[in-house]
Structures are given as structure tokens and as C-alpha cells.
Amino acid sequence: MSPIQIADPVPVMVPRPMVLMRLGYRRPDQVPEKTGRLIEEVMEQGRALLRPRAAYGLFDAASPEPGVTLLAATLRASSRSLHERLAGCRRAVLFAATIGAEADAWIHEVMEKGEMTRGLLADAYASSAAIALGLEVETIAARILSGEGLSATKRHAPGYGDWPLSDQAPLCGLVGSERIGITVTEDFLMVPAKSISGVIGGR
Secondary structure, rough: OOOOEEEEEOOOOHHHHEEEEEEOOOOOOOOHHHHHHHHHHHHHHHHHHHHOOOEEEEEEEEEEEEEEEEEHHHHEOOOOOHHHHOOOOOOEEEEEOOOOOHHHHHHHHHHHHHOHHHHHHHHHHHHHHHHHHHHHHHHHHHHHHHHHHOEEEEEEEEEEOOHHHHHHHHHHHHOOOHOOOEEEHHHHHEEEEOEEEEEEEEE
């Protein structure tokens, strides 16, 4: 196990096309003019509220038996999809990351005012920011694994495939997610809502 690293802030760029895709627009010319102006306003406001940060570490990975993956010698995950994703991996980067509680509060406030359209746009922007954050974390993980002479796999997370969401709690515990403001509820959901966790293997 390597020491847990904190990236604060994580540099995140949220391109307009990503937000439009979240809203179901495949091309910019599909966006009505009035909606386009509102999207720009929401993006500008949301950009100022982002507090992207991540906690991550490099851990041992093993497959003691079919369909079972052992991470950091303590997290025993019974998941065929995770086992397949990490096949041949001896090391893995575990992480938790968030765009911050400020975005959650902003979306809630807008919705509470009854501004449903603006609220939906705000949620789409925040979700896009979380996606962009995940891409940045993948870049960080690939760099760490490259230093070990390994190539990074695709990201996998509790709740993906058949990996039980209940493993969210021990995963977040391993990386000390509370240090970046992430907690896990009794239902194994992360707070703030626009947070992500997962594992990226190295082979």
C-alpha cells in the first residue's frame, strides 16, 4: 500500500458539448436559442461552485479464487465483473472523488425555488462535472501505474455490473474519503451526491 494522496483541487474542465449530451442534444444547432442562453448562465454559475478533489492510493490486487477479488489485502469483493476487469492485475489504484457539496446545495436551492428548468440544467452541469472529474482521476491513475511499469484498465466501481454497492463503504474507508468531505450513507450512497469511487487496475 502506498500513502493516500489528496488532490485538491483536481483540474476539471466541463465542455459545453458534454453538458448538451447530458441534456439529450446531439448537436449544438438542436438547442433552442433561449435554452442555449440559459445553459450558458447555468454553466458560468456552476463553474464557480466546483470544488473538485480526490483521494487515492496504490494497493495490491489479487484473485484468490474465481469471481473473487482481494484489494489492499482487506476488501474481499465477490463480483465476476470486477474479477474479469482486473484479470491479470497485481496492483490497483483505489479512489474516491467529488465535485463538492456546494453543487448539491445549489441544485437543491434552485429546485426549492420552483425553477425546474434551471434546476435540471444545473443537475446536468454537475453530472457532467463529475464525469469530467472521473476522466481526470483516470489520467492520474494511469500515470501512477505507468510508474510501476503497468498499463491501466478501465475504471470499475461498486454498483457497476454485479459488484455490490455495499463495498462502497470499505472502499471509501481505505482511501480516507472523509478527508475530502465524502461520507457514505447506510444505503451505501455517497454524499455529496456528485461523487464517484472506484478501482483502476494495472497489468
